[in-house]
Amino acid sequence: MKSTESANTQKLNDKKACWQLLLNHAFTNGDAVALWRLPNQEIQQLIISKTEKQLKEDAVLEDLSEGFMLAPFMAEHRTFLSADYYFRFSAQTLEEPESATETNAHAWLKQLKPIDTPPAFYEKGSAVKVTSIKGNYINLVNEAIQLIKAGSAEKIVPSRTKTIEASINLLEAFDTLCQRYPTAMVSLISTPNHGTWLGATPELLVSLENQHIFKTVALAGTKAWTPGTDSKNVAWTQKEIEEQALVERYIISCFKKIRLRDYEEYGPKTIIAGNLMHLKSDFKVDMKETNFAQLGTVMLNLLHPTSAVCGMPKDLSLDFLLKNEGYSRELYSGYLGPVNIQQNTELFVNLRCLQWKKSSAQLYAGAGVTIDSVPEREWEETEMKMNTLLSVIFENYTISTR
Numbered sequence: 499m500k501s502t503e504s505a506n507t508q509k510l511n512d513k514k515a516c517w518q519l520l521l522n523h524a525f526t527n528g529d530a531v532a533l534w535r536l537p538n539q540e541i542q543q544l545i546i547s548k549t550e551k552q553l554k555e556d557a558v559l560e561d562l563s564e565g566f567m568l569a570p571f572m573a574e575h576r577t578f579l580s581a582d583y584y585f586r587f588s589a590q591t592l593e594e595p596e597s598a599t600e601t602n603a604h605a606w607l608k609q610l611k612p613i614d615t616p617p618a619f620y621e622k623g624s625a626v627k628v629t630s631i632k633g634n635y636i637n638l639v640n641e642a643i644q645l646i647k648a649g650s651a652e653k654i655v656p657s658r659t660k661t662i663e664a665s666i667n668l669l670e671a672f673d674t675l676c677q678r679y680p681t682a683m684v685s686l687i688s689t690p691n692h693g694t695w696l697g698a699t700p701e702l703l704v705s706l707e708n709q710h711i712f713k714t715v716a717l718a719g720t721k722a723w724t725p726g727t728d729s730k731n732v733a734w735t736q737k738e739i740e741e742q743a744l745v746e747r748y749i750i751s752c753f754k755k756i757r758l759r760d761y762e763e764y765g766p767k768t769i770i771a772g773n774l775m776h777l778k779s780d781f782k783v784d785m786k787e788t789n790f791a792q793l794g795t796v797m798l799n800l801l802h803p804t805s806a807v808c809g810m811p812k813d814l815s816l817d818f819l820l821k822n823e824g825y826s827r828e829l830y831s832g833y834l835g836p837v838n839i840q841q842n843t844e845l846f847v848n849l850r851c852l853q854w855k856k857s858s859a860q861l862y863a864g865a866g867v868t869i870d871s872v873p874e875r876e877w878e879e880t881e882m883k884m885n886t887l888l889s890v891i892f893e894n895y896t897i898s899t900r
C-alpha cells in the first residue's frame with residue numbers, strides 16, 4: 499500500500515503520467531471520462547464517471563448533481579456523467595483539492611496501482627461516409643438553396659464528414675489544442691456508448707454562473723484568419739451579416755416565447771476562433787431580477803439545435819437534414835459541457851470536432867447556406883473548419899485523406 503502511494507505521489511507531479519494512470523483505471527473499469535478546458539482558463543478539468551446516465555426529457559439542469567452533460571444533435575437521448583471522481587490540473591501538475599469531491603478523488607488516486615500501458619480509449623463502430631465526397635456535398639448545398647429559393651426556408655446548415663487515416667495521440671492533441679486555442683472550449687470525451695471525441699469549439703450554447711447569470715451567443719459567418727489580421731477591421735458581406743442576424747433573431751424569438759423582455763444584447767463583433775473568424779453577439783439575463791430560476795433548462799430546450807447548426811425555420815431544416823445528409827451526426831453539433839461544477843454550468847455546441855478511431859479519425863463540419871450561397875465556397879468553408887483541428891493535430895504527421 500505504502501509503495502503504491504509513494505509511486506503515485508510522484509505521478510501527481512507529472513500531469514501526463516497522472517492522466518495515464520487515471521484513464522487506464524477508468525477504461526479498465528468501463529467508466530466514462532470527460533477532460534476539458536474552458537475558454538480563457540488555464541485549468542484543465544477531468545471527470546471519471548461510473549455510469550452513463552440517460553437523462554429524462556424533462557430533466558431540470560439546475561437540479562442535477564455535479565457532472566458533465568453530452569447531447570447528440572438529436573438531443574432526446576442526453577447523457578449525464580456524474581462527477582464520481584473530479585480533478586483539476588494546471589499546465590504541468592495536479593492541483594490541490596478545493597472541495598470535498600476533489601479530496602475524495604485524490605484519496606482514491608493515491609491508492610491506485612500503476613498500469614504502465616497507454617490508455618485504451620473507447621471506439622465506436624464506423625459511420626457512413628457518403629458526405630465526404632465533394633460532389634455529394636455540392637448537391638446537398640444546391641438542394642438546400644432550391645428549398646430556400648422556393649421560399650420554404652431562410653437558412654439551412656448542411657454538414658459532412660471526412661476521414662483521416664492516422665493514429666492520433668489524444669492526450670498530446672488535447673494539450674496542444676488547449677495551448678493553440680485559448681478562447682475555445684477544448685474537450686476530450688470517451689465513453690462506452692459514445693466512443694471518443696476530441697474538439698475545440700467556439701460556440702457557447704448556455705452558461706449559468708452561480709445559478710444567477712444566464713448567457714448565450716449568436717455565432718455565424720466564417721472567414722479565414724491569418725496572424726496579424728486585426729479583428730476590428732474585418733469587412734463582412736451582406737450574406738454573412740444576414741446569416742448571423744438570423745441566429746440572433748432566433749434567440750430573441752425564444753426569449754419572446756417565454757415572455758422574457760429583460761435581456762442584454764451586445765454586438766455583433768468579429769471574434770477569432772483558431773484559424774477562423776466569426777461574427778458573434780452575446781446575450782445576458784439576470785435570472786434573479788427576472789425571477790426565472792429555471793431559465794437555463796427552458797432556454798436549452800428551446801435553443802437547441804440553433805440556426806447556427808440546423809437552420810431556420812427549425813423543424814423544416816431538421817427534416818431536410820435528416821432526409822438528405824445521409825449520415826448520423828451523433829455528437830457533432832449536439833452540446834456538451836460541465837454542469838453545476840463549483841456552481842457553474844457551461845454547455846457548448848460540439849463543433850470543430852472529430853470522432854477518434856484506433857487508426858483513423860472522422861471529422862465533421864457544416865456551413866450556413868442562405869439564398870446567396872455559392873456551393874463551392876460552402877465546401878471550402880467546411881474544409882477550413884476541419885482544418886481547425888487538422889492543422890494542430892497533424893503538424894507532425896503525414897496525412898492521407900479519403
Ligand SMILES: C=C(O[C@H]1C=CC=C(C(=O)O)[C@@H]1O)C(=O)O
Binds near residue numbers: 807866883
Ligand atoms: C456548423 C458549423 O459552424 C457554425 C458556427 C459558426 C459559423 C457557421 C457558418 O459560418 O456557417 C456555422 O453556423 C461548424 O463548424 O460545423
